Amino acid sequence: MTDTASVMTKSPPSAAAREVVLKLTGLSKRFGTLDVVKGVNLELRRGEVFGFLGPNGAGKSTTVGMILGLIAPTAGSVELFGAKQNGNRWAALRRIGAIIEEPAFYPYLSGCANLEVLSRSIGGIEKKKINEVLDRVNLLDRADDQYGHYSMGMKQRLGIASTLLRDPELIILDEPTNGLDPAGTKEIRDLIPTLAHESRAIFLCSHLLHEVELVCDRVAIIKKGTVIADAPVKELLTRANQIQIRVDRPGLAMSVLSELTWAKAAIKDDGYIAVDVPAGSEARVNQALAEKGLYASEITNRTTSLEEVFLQLTGGASGD
Numbered sequence: 001m002t003d004t005a006s007v008m009t010k011s012p013p014s015a016a017a018r019e020v021v022l023k024l025t026g027l028s029k030r031f032g033t034l035d036v037v038k039g040v041n042l043e044l045r046r047g048e049v050f051g052f053l054g055p056n057g058a059g060k061s062t063t064v065g066m067i068l069g070l071i072a073p074t075a076g077s078v079e080l081f082g083a084k085q086n087g088n089r090w091a092a093l094r095r096i097g098a099i100i101e102e103p104a105f106y107p108y109l110s111g112c113a114n115l116e117v118l119s120r121s122i123g124g125i126e127k128k129k130i131n132e133v134l135d136r137v138n139l140l141d142r143a144d145d146q147y148g149h150y151s152m153g154m155k156q157r158l159g160i161a162s163t164l165l166r167d168p169e170l171i172i173l174d175e176p177t178n179g180l181d182p183a184g185t186k187e188i189r190d191l192i193p194t195l196a197h198e199s200r201a202i203f204l205c206s207h208l209l210h211e212v213e214l215v216c217d218r219v220a221i222i223k224k225g226t227v228i229a230d231a232p233v234k235e236l237l238t239r240a241n242q243i244q245i246r247v248d249r250p251g252l253a254m255s256v257l258s259e260l261t262w263a264k265a266a267i268k269d270d271g272y273i274a275v276d277v278p279a280g281s282e283a284r285v286n287q288a289l290a291e292k293g294l295y296a297s298e299i300t301n302r303t304t305s306l307e308e309v310f311l312q313l314t315g316g317a318s319g320d
């Protein structure tokens with residue numbers, strides 16, 4: 001039975017029951033006098049696509065550097081696959097596939113030949129596996145073309161294919177769509193969720209809200225080295241949902257809205273009532289008002305994107 005088939009026949013364990021593949025505890029880094037990462041606590045479980053979202057300079061790549069043992073933490077710890085990492089982490093790194101910057105390949109060799117070279121250096125990887133990973137990233141039909149002739153999106157996909165050669169249990173992608181045109185970005189975005197399944201987790205760094213919103217199950221937002229939110233994407237989006245209402249008797253409307261356990265209302269200076277509600281609640285709010293003889297002259301959905309939460313939480317400022 002194939003891996004996918006065996007996954008499909010089992011009912012998946014709940015997210016909380018799955019093994020923690022990555023755990024950061026109080027992870028901190030100081031460069032000179034600058035505290036770049038400040039006491040980051042995170043957990044990533046198998047099957048999750050986790051977004052590490054923050055403005056430029058927030059400390060994402062530094063955190064990844066510490067996870068991979070390339071940067072020594074000033075304080076705190078990194079646990080990979082249940083084991084604390086002190087010094088030698090080769091055993092753990094063998095189970096991780098990471099792309100930190102644009103992957104490096106030989107331009108005059110084909111995509112396939114590049115993976116063959118890499119396979120030889122890793123050792124013990126069959127030809128069959130190369131075709132399998134090329135197929136996985138949709139490059140099989142271009143496998144014999146020169147790498148130098150690949151589009152940026154194809155180059156990035158070959159990079160992801162190279163991380164799959166070892167069947168990693170954790171894939172770390174630091175800004176995988178950086179420098180890609182919209183088509184290339186879409187290719188990578190479409191690919192990412194298909195890489196996650198029960199036995200694999202994905203840690204995706206990005207400063208692009210839309211990217212994280214589209215592909216991640218859970219997101220942590222980092223600002224100036226501090227994690228300021230860590231929640232399922234759906235939950236963050238729900239938090240952000242706000243509708244604006246204009247009625248002729250705002251006082252009465254406020255008392256009606258205060259009865260709704262699932263809504264939080266406030267009158268704004270411009271006379272509108274802003275109501276934080278779960279997504280898609282406009283009709284319910286309208287109905288509650290109408291039942292008390294209040295008819296909204298205007299009802300608009302104000303916030304529906306992660307961008308608003310992100311801007312609210314980060315103050316819209318760059319981390320630099």
Ligand SMILES: Nc1ncnc2c1ncn2[C@@H]1O[C@H](COP(=O)(O)OP(=O)(O)OP(=O)(O)O)[C@@H](O)[C@H]1O
Pocket residue numbers: 031036054055056057058059060061062063207320
């Ligand atoms: N080796 C270093 N020495 C000194 N400062 C550093 C070093 N590496 C990173 N920094 C600083 O640490 C801060 C965080 O950098 P980092 O690269 O982790 O941010 P990032 O969130 O990955 O940003 P980006 O979205 O631009 O990739 C920045 O202010 C950066 O200038």
Ligand SMILES: [Mg+2]
Pocket residue numbers: 060061062174175
């Ligand atoms: Mg970075």
